[in-house]
Amino acid sequence: MSSKVIHAIYDDDDVLLHAVKDVKAANHHIEEVFTPFPVHGLDKAMGLAPTRIAIASFMFGCLGLSIAIWLTNYIMIEDWPQNIGGKPSFSYLENVPAFVPVLFEMTIFFAAHLMVITFYLRSRLWPFKKAENPMPSTTDDKFLMEVAVGDNEKKLVYLLKKTGAIEVKVHEKKGES
Amino acid sequence: MMYSFSKNLKIFSLSLMVVGAVALGIGFLSAPTTVEEAKAMVADARGHGGHGGHVDHDTHADDHAVAYKDEAHHSDHHDDHADDHHDNNDEAYAHSDSHDKHLLHQLQNRPWAATYVAALFFMMIALGALAFYAIQRAAQAGWSILLFRVMEGITAYLLPGSIIVFVLLVLSGLHLNHLFVWMDAEVVAHDEIIQNKQSYLNVPFFLARALLYIVGWNLYRFYSRKFSLAQDNDNGIGYHKKNFRLAAGFLVFYIVTESMMSWDWIMSVDPHWFSTLFGWYVFASMIVTAVTVIAMVTIYLKSKGLLEEVNDSHIHDLGKFMFGFSVFWTYLWFSQFMLIWYSNIPEEVTYFITRIEDYNLLFFGMVVMNFVLPLLILMNSDYKRNNWFIIMAGIIIVLGHYLDFYNMIMPATVGDRWSFGLSELGSASLFAGLFLYVVFSALAKAPLKPKGDPLVKESENFVY
Numbered sequence: 001m002s003s004k005v006i007h008a009i010y011d012d013d014d015v016l017l018h019a020v021k022d023v024k025a026a027n028h029h030i031e032e033v034f035t036p037f038p039v040h041g042l043d044k045a046m047g048l049a050p051t052r053i054a055i056a057s058f059m060f061g062c063l064g065l066s067i068a069i070w071l072t073n074y075i076m077i078e079d080w081p082q083n084i085g086g087k088p089s090f091s092y093l094e095n096v097p098a099f100v101p102v103l104f105e106m107t108i109f110f111a112a113h114l115m116v117i118t119f120y121l122r123s124r125l126w127p128f129k130k131a132e133n134p135m136p137s138t139t140d141d142k143f144l145m146e147v148a149v150g151d152n153e154k155k156l157v158y159l160l161k162k163t164g165a166i167e168v169k170v171h172e173k174k175g176e177s
Numbered sequence: 178m179m180y181s182f183s184k185n186l187k188i189f190s191l192s193l194m195v196v197g198a199v200a201l202g203i204g205f206l207s208a209p210t211t212v213e214e215a216k217a218m219v220a221d222a223r224g225h226g227g228h229g230g231h232v233d234h235d236t237h238a239d240d241h242a243v244a245y246k247d248e249a250h251h252s253d254h255h256d257d258h259a260d261d262h263h264d265n266n267d268e269a270y271a272h273s274d275s276h277d278k279h280l281l282h283q284l285q286n287r288p289w290a291a292t293y294v295a296a297l298f299f300m301m302i303a304l305g306a307l308a309f310y311a312i313q314r315a316a317q318a319g320w321s322i323l324l325f326r327v328m329e330g331i332t333a334y335l336l337p338g339s340i341i342v343f344v345l346l347v348l349s350g351l352h353l354n355h356l357f358v359w360m361d362a363e364v365v366a367h368d369e370i371i372q373n374k375q376s377y378l379n380v381p382f383f384l385a386r387a388l389l390y391i392v393g394w395n396l397y398r399f400y401s402r403k404f405s406l407a408q409d410n411d412n413g414i415g416y417h418k419k420n421f422r423l424a425a426g427f428l429v430f431y432i433v434t435e436s437m438m439s440w441d442w443i444m445s446v447d448p449h450w451f452s453t454l455f456g457w458y459v460f461a462s463m464i465v466t467a468v469t470v471i472a473m474v475t476i477y478l479k480s481k482g483l484l485e486e487v488n489d490s491h492i493h494d495l496g497k498f499m500f501g502f503s504v505f506w507t508y509l510w511f512s513q514f515m516l517i518w519y520s521n522i523p524e525e526v527t528y529f530i531t532r533i534e535d536y537n538l539l540f541f542g543m544v545v546m547n548f549v550l551p552l553l554i555l556m557n558s559d560y561k562r563n564n565w566f567i568i569m570a571g572i573i574i575v576l577g578h579y580l581d582f583y584n585m586i587m588p589a590t591v592g593d594r595w596s597f598g599l600s601e602l603g604s605a606s607l608f609a610g611l612f613l614y615v616v617f618s619a620l621a622k623a624p625l626k627p628k629g630d631p632l633v634k635e636s637e638n639f640v641y
Binding site: 040041058086087097100 | 511514515518519520521556557558640641
């Protein structure tokens with residue numbers, strides 16, 4: 001099965017942002033927008049659901065903090081207590097200032113790395129994956145909006161041209177429905 | 178669009194001032210004048226257990242006295258310092274006769290120290306707001322233009338606030354109180370460490386420096402406000418440029434004088450102790466309080482139907498600064514604490530031992546208020562756009578940083594004789610009233626929108 005999509009190409013992020021709002025206002029379905037850099041407010045204009053990665057990040061941070069607390073306690077208090085600078089070495093609470101840098105770093109480490117990995121998994125990205133990008137120049141200086149074609153193709157093309165697209169192409173999309 | 182200082186708020190701030198002044202006056206009058214009176218007061222407080230603060234602290238000080246008994250560097254516990262020659266303010270009074278005199282000084286210091294904490298705290302809100310304002314000007318930030326008049330209103334308190342602080346410093350220099358032990362010739366005579374610092378810590382130079390800082394800050398505040406108002410009715414961007422250059426110059430002056438001010442006015446109450454990041458620590462405290470007060474005043478004005486163009490993105494940005502500077506403050510608080518705790522050098526660690534033994538609840542409670550609660554309340558992005566959450570977090574932050582200043586001044590000036598009585602609440606109320614009065618009357622003097630600023634359109638359209 002194949003479906004028709006229109007690729008509208010822009011060369012300015014401001015124009016693109018207004019175009020997205022206009023196309024949404026005219027009740028067309030925007031499948032995807034490809035940009036060389038993150039455009040502020042684009043996710044809101046496209047009506048994407050708010051990201052939940054912040055919540056995931058918070059939970060990863062808590063996980064990292066817990067692991068770090070267990071780790072420092074096991075290494076420095078339970079398994080092999082050492083006398084460092086005459087500090088009491090048999091109580092976690094009295095030693096905790098010395099461990100705070102470790103707790104902090106582990107929290108950041110877990111939050112950052114697991115957040116990136118989560119993002120890759122969620123976006124279905126993995127090493128050697130073939131790019132889904134329809135036009136390589138969207139990684140350079142062009143912006144591409146992919147719009148599903150409804151009943152009236154001509155009207156849509158006219159609308160897109162009016163929003164300031166420098167090029168509008170109709171595409172047959174093959175594969176997944 | 179003009180703000181007019183509402184009658185209710187005027188009455189509120191005036192009554193805060195009157196009540197505060199009366200309470201503080203009673204605090205001053207009830208301070209002991211002789212050693213016998215001081216001893217009687219302490220015996221009385223112990224006997225009846227009437228004063229919440231004293232009783233509370235006496236019990237936990239005793240607990241800690243046991244816990245720290247074996248600590249090599251334990252030095253500052255009030256009751257057994259006589260045979261101890263480690264660094265602390267009591268060193269010059271190392272025999273029991275002077276112990277009583279020391280007690281008298283501490284009790285006499287209480288109303289003075291309470292006044293000094295409140296005077297410093299509110300002056301620093303204005304000073305922090307001025308620094309934040311200068312950063313916006315120097316960075317030519319576009320988002321914050323609509324908040325400039327709010328910031329200028331808050332910095333209006335700098336002039337009266339800094340003059341009051343200066344007067345208090347002069348009174349200390351005239352030996353009307355014992356806030357700064359290094360000003361006491363008798364103490365210095367027995368104290369080699371302070372003697373070595375005399376070329377910096379002496380009254381004339383101290384006051385000359387204070388004058389330099391205060392004049393410099395107020396000159397910037399005066400000219401930036403003047404140019405800001407002049408820009409309103411100007412078609413060019415000449416005044417905007419002038420303000421930009423002035424702000425850049427001021428920031429250089431500020432970061433040096435702010436640091437020195439914190440050594441002079443705060444760190445020198447513990448003249449043996451030093452911390453190299455103290456200037457930053459005080460800066461973090463003042464800027465987070467200032468941003469919080471800017472946010473709270475903005476929300477208050479919005480609730481009166483003013484500042485309509487300030488949207489929740491502006492509030493969101495202020496919330497981010499509140500969150501970020503709270504974390505920054507904690508970073509510095511902990512850096513200072515951990516290095517001193519770890520190295521355990523007598524003249525440094527006594528600072529924290531005093532606080533942990535005699536001020537335990539305040540010292541750690543302040544960290545909860547200034548770090549844990551803002552962190553949890555302001556972490557969520559949506560909460561930073563919600564006025565109620567900003568106000569709630571703001572109240573906690575302002576109170577927490579008042580306690581921070583309390584913790585910086587009180588241990589060195591009143592020792593374990595602290596509590597929250599008439600002097601403390603009275604001085605806080607007096608200066609809060611004065612602050613509100615000055616800030617809101619300054620806000621009423623100029624239109625709230627700086628319409629002539631070349632970046633005002635960007636601020637109106639600001640959406641994150």
